[in-house]
Amino acid sequence: MKKQLAVFASGTGTNFDAIARACADGVLDAEVAVMVCDKPGAAVIEKAARYGVDTFVFSPKSYPSKAAFETEIVKILDAKKIDLVCLAGYMRIVGETLLNAYEGRIINIHPALLPAFKGAHAVEDAVAYGVKVYGITIHWVNADLDGGKIIAQRAFEYDGNDPAEVHRLGQPIEHQLYVETIAKLIKS
Numbered sequence: 105m106k107k108q109l110a111v112f113a114s115g116t117g118t119n120f121d122a123i124a125r126a127c128a129d130g131v132l133d134a135e136v137a138v139m140v141c142d143k144p145g146a147a148v149i150e151k152a153a154r155y156g157v158d159t160f161v162f163s164p165k166s167y168p169s170k171a172a173f174e175t176e177i178v179k180i181l182d183a184k185k186i187d188l189v190c191l192a193g194y195m196r197i198v199g200e201t202l203l204n205a206y207e208g209r210i211i212n213i214h215p216a217l218l219p220a221f222k223g224a225h226a227v228e229d230a231v232a233y234g235v236k237v238y239g240i241t242i243h244w245v246n247a248d249l250d251g252g253k254i255i256a257q258r259a260f261e262y263d264g265n266d267p268a269e270v271h272r273l274g275q276p277i278e279h280q281l282y283v284e285t286i287a288k289l290i291k292s
């Protein structure tokens with residue numbers, strides 16, 4: 105039985121695309137069973153449709169609390185027997201409802217070399233600091249924001265001051281590293 109993945113995203117979904125393509129091509133012995141998105145209208149939703157991936161798209165505002173929407177999410181993950189949750193640009197802090205049910209099975213990709221430059225503006229912060237070596241981190245998700253145990257990292261050099269260029273250089277590295285890391289995790 106192929107491993108069942110859930111991918112959570114809020115935006116463009118290029119990492120979702122890389123993971124879904126790797127599954128479709130047989131590069132990953134896995135299936136994206138659901139894509140969870142907290143931003144109705146996000147571009148990632150169309151990408152999921154193109155791959156025929158089921159989606160759970162919700163508006164956090166229409167729930168009374170984080171616990172309420174995470175309870176819905178946990179129900180879906182349980183029903184789909186998800187082995188691994190891959191956060192891929194999910195711009196929301198995972199709460200205790202989801203952590204209680206899935207901690208140890210949730211990973212995230214972060215566009216900086218943790219523990220430096222945590223948070224939502226990692227690339228902008230790294231450029232403002234003036235670093236010359238940038239990178240990507242994949243880590244386990246726990247209650248500590250961007251603070252879980254590191255699984256994989258990859259660095260690249262850039263000597264400039266354009267965050268858009270750092271994103272452009274980092275993207276293909278993200279896609280490759282995410283697929284490679286998922287492959288290792290679902291084997292072990």
Ligand code: GRF
Nearest residue numbers: 116117118119193213214215
């Ligand atoms: C990536 O830069 C990732 O590191 C960060 O959010 C971004 C998602 O990009 N967590 P995309 O939606 O996968 O293109």
